[in-house]
Amino acid sequence: MSNKEIAKLFKITASLLELHDENPFKIRAYSGAVFSIEKMEQDIGSLQPQELEKVEGLGKSIAGKIAEIQENGSFAELDKLLNETPKGVVQMLKIKGIGPKKVKTIWKEAGIETVEGLSVACEENKIAKIKGFGEKTQQTILENIVFLLQQEGRFFYAEIEPLALEIQKELEKTTLTFSLSGQARRFLETEELLQFLVASDDSLAVFALFDNLSFLQKTEKECSPNAWRGKALQSGIKVEIKICSPAQFGSKLILDSSGEGHLEKVVAENQTLAQYFRKHHFSNEKEAYLSLGMPVFLPELREGLIEFKNENEVSQFSNPELIRYQDLKGTLHNHTKYSDGENTLLEMAQKCLEMGLQYFGIADHSKSAQYANGLYEKDVLRQHAEIEELNKQLAPFKILKGIESDILGDGSLDYEQDILKSFDYVVASVHSGLGMDETRANARLVKAIENPYTTILGHPTGRLLLRRQGYPIDHRKIIDACVANGVVIEINASPYRLDLDWRWIPYALEKGAMLSINPDAHDLEGLHDMYYGTLVARKGGLTIKNCLNAMGLKELETYLNKIRS
Ligand SMILES: [Zn+2]
Ligand SMILES: [Zn+2]
Incomplete structure (x- = not known):
């Protein structure tokens, strides 16, 4: 074990001893050892026990622990402490x-x-x-x-993508055949690694290329002859560049970039797709899939979720009319300075115009959300007056009067009927009482969905990726309730939410649900988040037909009128 790893074990020991109110002298002995080891220039592994004891700040007892670590990877006292402490609490000790x-x-x-x-x-x-x-x-x-x-190693797709583009730009300067690979190629919402696959018989040349990129740093000991491994200097995102012979590029790319559900599909002679492509090599993906009589599935669909579902539909999912960012005609869940947004109504509307959209739907927070400066009734009236004025100037572009109404603890909405009636649409969202059990959370949501004024169910689980799991809901029940009550389900497009989870989109579509890709923008930049929403919506198979904000303004207004009457 390296000095660094040993120091890490002593550091956690010192913290655990403090957590359990142990003898301060003991704690100090371990902290002192961490300090000494961190400044040691010699490799601990190269020292004899007697030499170790003499290193300042170590002593006989610590030297003994080091011997134990070298032998077992840990030592008895640490193991005992770890046993006495819940895993999550140990993890908390790492929070800065x-x-x-x-x-x-x-x-x-x-x-x-x-x-x-x-x-x-x-x-x-x-x-x-x-x-x-x-x-x-x-x-x-x-x-x-x-x-x-x-x-702990995971990053948002939105953080990975810019790095992927940067690397792609470097590879485009060469004549190499290459592709983005791994999880990023199928737009997974969070990922642990950015991978590329390069076709080349000269791996040294590819290594040299990546050794020289100033924004990457090689991790020498993790590299192998056909894989350059390292990380991005700025973000710490791990990068892996795999190199394969051009004759294997197609089959290898499928193996490296598809989800397990795709690779486990049984395809021929009782073999899975993975087994088949490990045996049979192809230089490109088209030939690879064709050899199995299969269409070239879009990379983002290779999850085993929908692409094989119906043999007749298979071709549809190789060339489907999946929603694209440029298909979106407007945006419906956004905030302005009226609540917790950064920009004015006019600034947001102008940005939407620049983006080529036909409408901008405002959905500021409602009065119960006082932490987010939610709108009292008088603020709603003031905002509506301003919108009517602006609409005269901006026509045929239109600002729509929406609200993000808090779903209160009992499932009711946040305003009386006369105010609710004055909106073009209502996004109903949970922002408080996130700790409810599943039964209560479901009942609360269903009640809100049944409210005749609810138009869209906002971020259905309240999850924050990498941070909070979201309240437990029975997705089937909630989706069924939305369909039964003509309520549109939001795909909250913030790259930190992406909620509804794309894995539930096929079920929603099967039931005939309508979905809306909402950026939940709090500033001009945030409007662009609809892009991330379309990426995950594609994974779930969303087409224009079932996407509310792919409707043009006229069609949307007709639709909203219909579901409200
Ligand atoms: Zn919200
Ligand atoms: Zn919001």
Whole structure:
């Protein structure tokens, strides 16, 4: 084990001892050892036990632990501490900005044993209220949880994509055949690695190319003759460049970039797709699939979710009319300065015009969402007057009067009927009481869906990717209720939400649901997030026909009138 890894084990030991109120001298011995090891220039593995004891700050006892670590990868005292502590609490010790003392309070006093639970408690403003914490600490904890989970190796697609484009640009300068590969090629919402596949018989030349890119850093010990591995300097995103012979490029690309569900499909002679392509090599994907009598599936559909569902439909999913970003004609769930947005109505509308959209739907927060400066009745009236004025100037472009109404604890909406009636549409969303059990969360949502004023169900689970799982719902029940009540289901397109999860889109479509790709934009830049929404919508098989905001203005207005009457 390297010095760094050994230091890490002692560091966690010191934290755990503090968490369990152990003897301060013991804690100091481990902290001191961490300090000494971090500044040691020699490799610990190269020292004899007697030499180790003499290193300043180590001593006989620590030298003994190091021997244990070299032998077993850990040592008895640490193992015992880990046994006595819930896994989630150990993970909390890695959150920056809180030390063992605070973690102890969170665990023992607030009874929270997982990082997810801690994240939810922060969202619900419970941590700020604990003595010695406060709003600021709570915010820091939340931010650092995101950081921690990223550290644990996953990134948002939106963070991966720019790096992918940068690498692609470098490869385009060469004559090499290459492709984006791995999870990013099929637009997975979070990913742990950015992969490319390059066809070449000269892997040294490909290595040289990547060694020289200033924004990447090679991790020498993880490389193998046919795989350059490293990370992006700025973001820490792991990068893997695989090299294969041109004759295998097509089959290898399918193997490296498809989901398990796709690769497990039984295709020929009792073989799975994966087994078949490991045996039979093809230089391009078209030949590879053709050899099985299959169409060339779009990369984003290779999940085993819908592409094989109906043999007759197979061809439809090789060349389907899946929704594209440029098919969107407007946007429906957005915020302005009236609530917690950064821009004015006019600024947002002008940006939509620039984007070639026909309408801009406003859905600021409702009055119960006071943390987000939600609109009181008088603010709604003021906003409507401003919209009517602007619409005179902007016609035929139109600003639509919507609202994001909080779904209250009992499932009711946030305003009286006379106000609800005044909107063109209502996005109903849950923002509080996220800790409900599934039965209560379902009942609450169904009641909101049954409300005659609800037009769109906003971010159905409230999840925040890499940060919060979202409240538990029975997706089938909720989707069924939306279909029965003519309520549109939102695909919240924020790259940090992507909620409804794309894995539920096929079920929604099967039931005849209408979906809307909503950016939930809080500034001009945010409007662009619809792009990420279309990527995941494609994975679920969404076509123009079932996408509310692929409708032009006239068609949309007719539709909204119909479902409200
Ligand atoms: Zn919301
Ligand atoms: Zn919103």
